Amino acid sequence: MRHLHRALAPLALGLLAVFSLPAQAGKTLDSIKQKGQLACGVSTGVIGFSAADSQGQWHGLDADFCRALATAVLGDPNKVRWVPLGSQQRFTALQSGEVDVLARNTTWSLSRDAGQGMLFAGINYYDGQGFLVPKKLKITSAKQLKNAEICVQSGTTTEKNLADYFRAQNIKVKPVVFDKFEPSLKAFFSGRCQAYTTDASALAFIRSKEAPNPDDYVVLPEIISKEPLGPAVRRGDEDWFGVVRWVLNALVEAEELGITQARVDSLKTSPDPAIQRFLGAGDDLGKPLGLDKDWAARVIKTTGNYGEIFTRNLGADSPLKLPRGLNALWNKGGLMYAPPLR
Structure with missing residues (x-):
């Protein structure tokens, strides 16, 4: 055992030297x-x-x-x-x-x-994911979106959260998927979709700055995900x-x-x-x-x-x-x- 300790000593000293080195720029x-x-x-x-x-x-x-x-x-x-x-x-x-x-x-x-x-x-x-809808639809909860077409951007956690949330609620919806942000907004405001979903912070901007008339739209109360x-x-x-x-x-x-x-x-x-x-x-x-x-x-x-x-x-x-x-x-x-x- 003494021989093993002697054999391992240089290795231990080497490791100590490595871990004692100051951090270098990567x-x-x-x-x-x-x-x-x-x-x-x-x-x-x-x-x-x-x-x-x-x-x-x-x-x-x-x-x-x-x-x-x-x-x-x-x-x-x-x-x-x-x-x-x-x-x-x-x-x-x-x-x-x-x-x-x-x-x-x-x-x-x-x-x-x-x-x-x-x-x-x-x-x-x-952040957290929410929904924007036209007031004229008189929808007050995401659970009222049965069979609704919902505009969403592809390649995002938003798209997956949308599917997960409504599957868990046993509610059928129809995602309308877009590759880019601008076309998805254009489709929503033209009436192609009954709802738009993304992070709540973005919905606040969309409603106040992108909507033809902000008072015609409302953000629903549900936040359906964690978005750190x-x-x-x-x-x-x-x-x-x-x-x-x-x-x-x-x-x-x-x-x-x-x-x-x-x-x-x-x-x-x-x-x-x-x-x-x-x-x-x-x-x-x-x-x-x-x-x-x-x-x-x-x-x-x-x-x-x-x-x-x-x-x-x-x-x-x-x-x-x-x-x-x-x-x-x-x-x-x-x-x-x-x-x-x-």
């Missing part, structure tokens, strides 16, 4: 730095999440996350190459390396996380995954610590150790990620914290005016919770 991070640009996969136009305006400027919760990521890695929120992707294209684009990160109001599910070569870095919006939306990366590069995950966590942690876009500089003299660490005045939280010491402070100074991003894109300062709801901080009645940056 190949994706190196590539982004070499190119000087972050390739971000976004939607083809979902207001509140990622949509281009008439000047070609991208806005939304996901768009701002891409800016935050570019700021952390490249020091500039404008060094983003926007890659608009349809629901059918998005996973292939990520898997093939066409994009470095997918931030496209995409639901985190087991089959996607474990079966499509991708890793979700976290959740940036808790968040950014994803390819499997196989844990270092890049760590960067994406911690940039997302930093946005949430900053809100909890009271670090806002306007207060970043003034808080650098705060006596709070957590704020000191976050702003780069304490421990170096950039080195393990392959980033500089000031990355988190730079991100908040550029994009604001999670609450500020939510307010301008989805909340009170946006056309949608959605309540925080589940997307409030954990200590304010919501689910938003970040591991500590320390």
Whole structure:
């Protein structure tokens, strides 16, 4: 047994050395730095999440996350190459390396996380699927949609949830499936379908901004699914995954610590150790990620914290005016919770 211990000792020391090494930047991070640009996969136009305006400027919760990521890695929120992707294209684009990160109001599910070569870095919006119907039909519940034709986009969890929900209710409906968002809306508003189904956040926008007359339509009360939306990366590069995950966590942690876009500089003299660490005045939280010491402070100074991003894109300062709801901080009645940056 003594001989076995002696034989294993070099192996044990070797393993200890490996696990003691500091984290190194992964190949994706190196590539982004070499190119000087972050390739971000976004939607083809979902207001509140990622949509281009008439000047070609991208806005939304996901768009701002891409800016935050570019700021952390490249020091500039404008060094983003926007890659608009349809629901059918998005996973292939990520898997093939066409994009470095997918931030496209995409639901985190087991089959996607474990079966499509991708890793979700976290959740940036808790959503759920609902239904929009014309008021003139006098429908007050999804359970009244028997034999209804329902417009839905293909290649989404929405399509599967629709089938599952009505099968469980033993109600027959007729899905009318479209490859793209715009044709599905056009069909619904032209009367091709009696209902339209997608995430509740999108229904709020559709009703208020796309409907010919918003008062002619109503969102039904049922929420039939959990839709945790968040950014994803390819499997196989844990270092890049760590960067994406911690940039997302930093946005949430900053809100909890009271670090806002306007207060970043003034808080650098705060006596709070957590704020000191976050702003780069304490421990170096950039080195393990392959980033500089000031990355988190730079991100908040550029994009604001999670609450500020939510307010301008989805909340009170946006056309949608959605309540925080589940997307409030954990200590304010919501689910938003970040591991500590320390």
